[in-house]
Amino acid sequence: MTNAAIxxxxxxxxxxxxxxxxxxxxxxGQQHPIKLYLVVWGWLFVLSTGSYxxxxxxxxxxxxxxxxxxxxxxxxxxxxxxxMHMAWERLALAYAILxxxxxxxxxxxxxxxxxxxxxFLRVLFFAAPS
Amino acid sequence: xxxxxxxxxxxxxxxxxxxxGIAADWASDQRAFKNVSWxxxxxxxxxxSDTFIFSCFLLSYMTARMSTTVPWPNPSEVFALNIGGxxxxxxxxxxxxxxxxxxxxxxxxxxNFGYRRxxxxxxxxxxxxxxxxxxxVGMQAFEWTKLIMEGVRPWGxxxxxxxxxxxxxxxxxxHGTHVTIGVIFLIAIARKVxxxxxxxxxxxxxxxxxxxxxxxxxMGLYWHFVDLVWVFIFAFFYLW
Numbered sequence: 001m002t003n004a005a006i007x008x009x010x011x012x013x014x015x016x017x018x019x020x021x022x023x024x025x026x027x028x029g030q031q032h033p034i035k036l037y038l039v040v041w042g043w044l045f046v047l048s049t050g051s052y053x054x055x056x057x058x059x060x061x062x063x064x065x066x067x068x069x070x071x072x073x074x075x076x077x078x079x080x081x082x083x084m085h086m087a088w089e090r091l092a093l094a095y096a097i098l099x100x101x102x103x104x105x106x107x108x109x110x111x112x113x114x115x116x117x118x119x120f121l122r123v124l125f126f127a128a129p130s
Numbered sequence: 131x132x133x134x135x136x137x138x139x140x141x142x143x144x145x146x147x148x149x150x151g152i153a154a155d156w157a158s159d160q161r162a163f164k165n166v167s168w169x170x171x172x173x174x175x176x177x178x179s180d181t182f183i184f185s186c187f188l189l190s191y192m193t194a195r196m197s198t199t200v201p202w203p204n205p206s207e208v209f210a211l212n213i214g215g216x217x218x219x220x221x222x223x224x225x226x227x228x229x230x231x232x233x234x235x236x237x238x239x240x241x242n243f244g245y246r247r248x249x250x251x252x253x254x255x256x257x258x259x260x261x262x263x264x265x266x267v268g269m270q271a272f273e274w275t276k277l278i279m280e281g282v283r284p285w286g287x288x289x290x291x292x293x294x295x296x297x298x299x300x301x302x303x304x305h306g307t308h309v310t311i312g313v314i315f316l317i318a319i320a321r322k323v324x325x326x327x328x329x330x331x332x333x334x335x336x337x338x339x340x341x342x343x344x345x346x347x348x349m350g351l352y353w354h355f356v357d358l359v360w361v362f363i364f365a366f367f368y369l370w
Contacts, residue, residue, distance in 0.1 A: 055369055080358065083238045092164070096174075100178060111193045112192075
């Protein structure tokens with residue numbers, strides 16, 4: 001994570017200094033040291049193990065859900081930023097691709113309200129008498 | 131004319147920082163994705179649309195699970211396996227996760243060697259990636275067989291809410307299809323790399339266009355996306 005951040009910082013720095021050289025390197029594509037990929041690979045293994053252990057130790061409630069989400073977001077971030085090279089892409093592309101999925105969050109909110117309402121009606125009218 | 135679209139136009143590589151740069155790139159009479167080739171930009175836009183498809187699947191699963199009054203089957207138990215006399219929860223899914231992550235690692239390195247024009251290493255790493263992908267699909271077939279034998283159907287299952295089966299088959303089935311297509315795509319591109327198509331700029335049989343090593347990165351984007359979707363399925367369907 002930190003490695004990637006440092007790397008990205010370096011790229012931005014280089015950009016400010018000589019945009020021409022940057023354009024030249026871009027022409028031959030994304031060039032990063034193999035070590036970076038191995039480090040990210042290692043972190044993905046660690047994070048996956050973490051999320052598996054959440055289930056293995058049977059954690060539950062808010063601790064379970066927050067850990068699952070934390071590991072998920074970190075893994076997704078590493079894959080998109082480093083493996084898919086989004087950290088080094090031009091901002092116009094990064095924002096065009098990364099912002100629209102946020103709209104899905106609105107959809108999630110709508111469906112949470114909707115399913116709670118459906119659940120409420122089911123409990124009220126259809127639950128088996130006991 | 132068509133050839134120039136493949137490569138960088140070289141126009142305006144410099145940019146203003148932050149939002150000003152984005153506004154400038156998207157302003158009128160501009161090509162929005164300046165130093166991004168059309169192939170890569172189109173793959174990203176396709177992946178964005180695919181994101182929405184998988185989002186809808188996961189949302190319908192969430193809605194079904196939240197609104198049912200019948201208890202949801204415990205995935206930790208459903209996907210447990212007995213290995214060597216021990217009952218290990220969710221172990222098959224954990225192994226599948228590690229296999230897919232490993233395939234992403236080999237793919238990322240294939241992209242790297244591709245840009246270094248290391249033909250043999252690129253092809254070998256892509257084939258390793260394809261082998262990991264095929265293993266994943268094989269394990270998924272095993273998982274489906276096991277669940278179907280235990281009586282899971284899209285309309286019901288022995289453990290609880292009926293929607294479990296339909297959500298499971300729909301989400302993992304669609305993801306497995308993506309992996310399978312990815313494996314075929316990988317083998318096709320690996321063959322081209324191995325043959326040296328991108329070194330001699332041999333023209334494709336269908337498009338009659340010259341190929342470049344960038345196709346390895348575009349292929350990689352698709353493959354990493356498949357891994358990315360699995361991260362979300364693993365979190366929401368198997369662990370939640």
